[in-house]
Amino acid sequence: MENKSENIKVRIAPSPTGALHVGTAHTALFNFLFAKHYGGRFVMRIEDTDKERSEEKWEKDILENLKWLGLEWDEIYKQSERTGIYTQYIEKLLQEKTAFYCWHTQEELEQERKAQAKKKEAPRHICAYRDSAPDENEINTSIIRFKNTHTGKISFEDAVKGKISFTAELLGDFSIAKNISGPLYNFAVVVDDFEMKITHVLRGEDHIPNTPKQILLQRALGFNKPEYIHIPLILGADRSKLSKRHGATSVSTYAKSGYLPDTMFNFLSLLGWRPKEDGKEIMTSDQIIKEFAVEDIQKSPAIFDIEKLDWMNGQYLRKLDTGKFAELCMPYLKEAGLLKEELDTEFIKKAVSLEQTRVKKLEDIAEATEFFFKEPQYEAPMLIWKQMTKEELINILQNVRGIIKNIDEKSWNMEELEKLIMPEAEETGDRGKMLWPLRVALTGKKASPGPFEVMNVLGKEEVLKRIEAAIEKNK
């Protein structure tokens, strides 16, 4: 990739038939990285030629989530607003007799395919009507096909895969339009890529089989060929194309769960690409743009590993300053019904920050911090540390209560609490004898932040209340 500037232009072409898929986001990201790195333009093209399946709400979801990811486009088009352009070119091919009407029924075509499978032949349709003209009735039930008279190899140089060749005859007379104003995918793509002056077609490798058809169309239309860059697919844990049965596939789901856009950007960029310097993984979007290079794109597909995503999100969450982290947690606390009017933001900030190293994604915050907002619920035996007796437990809790009662509200801070309680805990011979019951009394959980941190946030009054409740539970 040496041709730095010369009007580089790429595009992402989603079809609004579902929510923004992780795979589409991945392709969009690579297009974006390519455009930004090589100083080109990034075009957004909504491929909504299928009127039955396209919906406005999906278009909105796709655009919104792409923006959430930080992918902004320089130009945007909608195929449904460009039908006139396609019609012109379809007419041209019809006139030149490189396209024709085919009025075979779908049943007939299906029969043909079955027969071919039986004979172990390539499934293709070489149309008997390629040189005929339909009558009035027939034209209404016809579709338009490309008259493929090419023989031999059709090859192209893929920037990641190298040379790829197909046999022209095996393609058959493929379809290009439902009717004169209803272009089909392969045709619309070729016309648009030419009209929009796309220089590099960077897309998922599932499009490799479409490429020879598109090349044939380009030749017939007299367009020049763009550069092709087919990137590896994202697979599920079972190594098949990522789909619903592997779990969440829409970007919005990850956004809602509380994965940060920076995480997604970083994580997706590392699926099928790697910077030159080995070992670099956590990178800002600017760094990724700077280091991105087509020659470092992987040839083989990558599995979407949620474990690594979680780890990475944790890394990003920890980097946030506590104010920002608390702000991001708010909607999740609210949704869980934990936010009461009288709570001050300083309290929430302190409570939430204790869990900052513990949550993998923002939605985990509600369950993790619940005990700060309401009385902990737990069974009495949970207070027992190892082989401790009930009497011992009560003595220890009463002892702590005594110490705490004597602490002045004004000197209520972590250092002070620790200074006064730790020696007592040491005194028992096993710190756990005091620290474990104390912590459980405060949080009601087997796993939580330490007792001093929690006490510091809860305040003297609430702490005494909870210790009292723990003592009561064991009487």
Added chain:
RNA sequence: GGUCCCAUCGUCUAGUCCGGCCUAGGACGCAUGGUUCUCAUCCAUGUAACAGGGGUUCGAAUCCCCUUGGGACCGCCA
């Protein structure tokens, strides 16, 4: 079934183009240990791979061939 693509630890990958520096490196995960009870963080250590078979060569993870495995596509969807 046809066509095309791919092949290093469980996963993401470095190394492959320009054979020796590879007793194959890093990260996630997992395991163990350390840091005030638990958990998390952090730190340390460990775990684990060149799909198989032939060549070429003094020497192959790296080059060639075959086999095997995996995937994608085959629509009047995109």
